[in-house]
Amino acid sequence: VSKPGTTKPVDLSLRGEEILFPALPYRMQDRVRRAVDDVELMEAVEEATLLKDLGRRRIFADDFGSQYEKLRQLAGRIKQHTLDHLAHYLDQFIDRATEAGVQVHFAGDGEQANAICLEIAQRHSCRTCVKSKSMVTEETHLLPVLQAAGIETFETDLGEFILQIDGDAPSHIVTPMIHKDRRAVARAFERELGARYTEDPEQLTRIARGFLRSKYQEADLGITGANFLVADSGSLVLCTNEGNGRFCTTAPPVHIAFAGIEKLVPTAEHLGVLLKLLARSSTAQPLTIYTQILTGPRRAEEHDGPEEMHIILVDNGRSTILADPQFREALRCIRCGACLNTCPVYRKISGHSYGAVYSGPIGAVITPLLRGLGNYKDLPFASSLCGACYQACPVKIDLPRLLVRLRHRMVTSGKSGLIEKQVFRAYTASMARTWTYRLAGWFQRRFLRWRAGGDGFVHKAPGPMRGWTDVRDLPAPAPRSFRKWWKRHHR
């Protein structure tokens, strides 16, 4: 197979590190520009997200029809109730999980979580770790910590594995390598694994599988995330489609799970509702192929499973969101990625433009909350507030409303521009009286009609309107306003 010389290599100038952990405060402009100019990237992301979004809509329409709205309302209420009584459910979970033989830890921040994990690994002299996909470990930045301590760690989710060997970073909550095409994968496999160059997805999967099989056998530590924690049984729920989560939790003698504290649900009955929604929302499946409910480590009569099971409950900024009634509902998120797939902005700029672990609409909300609004000033504004995300969210997080609240917080905490503030004050003042409104309208009409070309459009507008005419024309106002017509012709 020959290598196509015309394809554009992935941008390796940004190593995985900087992609998700850029210098702060983060300005998204450069990456946005690069993303919208990268036609191949945009087409790949667009195609994949459109397909997923369509799949999601179809499966909900087919399976639930008009009941879907009620279902997601219920799911939203379940998650909200759990958050409203989180201390109670956390206590219950810790008690039940401990009874089942799990060692439960609590980490206030990412660093603590990593330290707890490392301590356990070192206590068992672990050398090789297999890891299934987990966003919270991206958030705590776990991998570099393990690698630095000499614990060789392998991502086993195919997408994450590819990103790992290519020094890249996930750009989507569920489909981490949505921004990569198979040519990039082929090159990485050839370079890093010494494999023969092939672009055939099946062959590529085979190569990865062969490589990872041996690692599962060697591994003395398995690390996973958690999709849900069930409070009344102390169970950990994992959803994967490749079965890699199962390997990570059965073969190695030690299993450590990282779980955000918001992952709780009260009972198995509630879990059922959320599982129905998670798989359909993220991958348009009725259920994820491997849905594991793990309650405690291996019991005496069982053949497989770890001898020791640890769950690290990670806060890392979540309790601040929990304590904030304006934003608490953001913690309902079950990380299905539906809001990313449906978002017209995400489709254009892709995940790395958000400069953080979580991208898309939910990322634009929680990243500033988790990592500081001053550090991510651009994110709340990088949305047209179209509301597609709210409509797609299976737990009914009102994302546009939360984005607007963040914008409001920018203004009230003095993080917005001084000029902008004056402009909006003047704008409001002109709208506050009928005569100033009419006067402003008169000026606007005169000015824009004077600037307009013969086609009735302004091609180049000055000042703050320049952004508009950079990419499209501006229709000029009509010669006379509606209110003038009303006055003359109607009454």
Added chain:
Amino acid sequence: MKVSLFVTCLTDTFYPRVGQAVVRILEHLGCSVDFPRGQTCCGQPMFNTGYHAEAAALARRMVRVFEKSEHVVTPSGSCCAMIHDYYGELLGDDPRYADRAQRLISKSHEFIQFLVHTLKVDLRELGCRWPNDGSTAPTTYHYSCHLRGIGVSDEAVQLLQQIEGVEYIPLERMDQCCGFGGTFAVKYPEISGAMVEDKVARIAESGARVVVCNDGGCAMNIHGACNRRGVNVQVRHLAEIIAEGLGLMEPLTAEGEVKR
């Protein structure tokens, strides 16, 4: 039925013909229409940019201006959504305005919503025919985003399909945002530009000569982008088409418009 028109600031300045069409249709259907002269802007641009105190001042003004109205009808989905989705939150803590805001919310309607759900209009029964020379006009429809918030789905498509002479062509990605988003269009021209480019490409592909868009902001965005890219289509509000189809308004005759 007594109806107050909330024309919105954009329609007042940029698309006065839409306001005229709305007035004529409502009167044709037997409503008595008034236009409270004190109306200005609903406060959405300020609110969406985070200036909530400023937006609240304008929201209070809106409440006062339409206090005596029985029904408030607006040809803009997004201004209607501003009232429906956010006035409660904005004025909820103001003891003098909280209840009055709720009253405004419950009596405000987007124009198409009002036609279909309140007046239960069937354009076939009314003999709506457009254009008037018997030819058909390939027409597509952009679903503007804020209709989602107020629970409007395919009402405009239903109405379009009831108009004789309109050859309705569904638009690919009909409900994908056109990239307007108010200040977003100016703050993020790269993203907004890529989004509207997508919309224009779908419109061009559709072969339609007319794009129906029932929101002033989206119309300006789509119209401006079509013009920049040389895609020759009319961008019209459904009210204009209905008014022309019912013979309540002279059809447009400017160059580049549909021949009649």
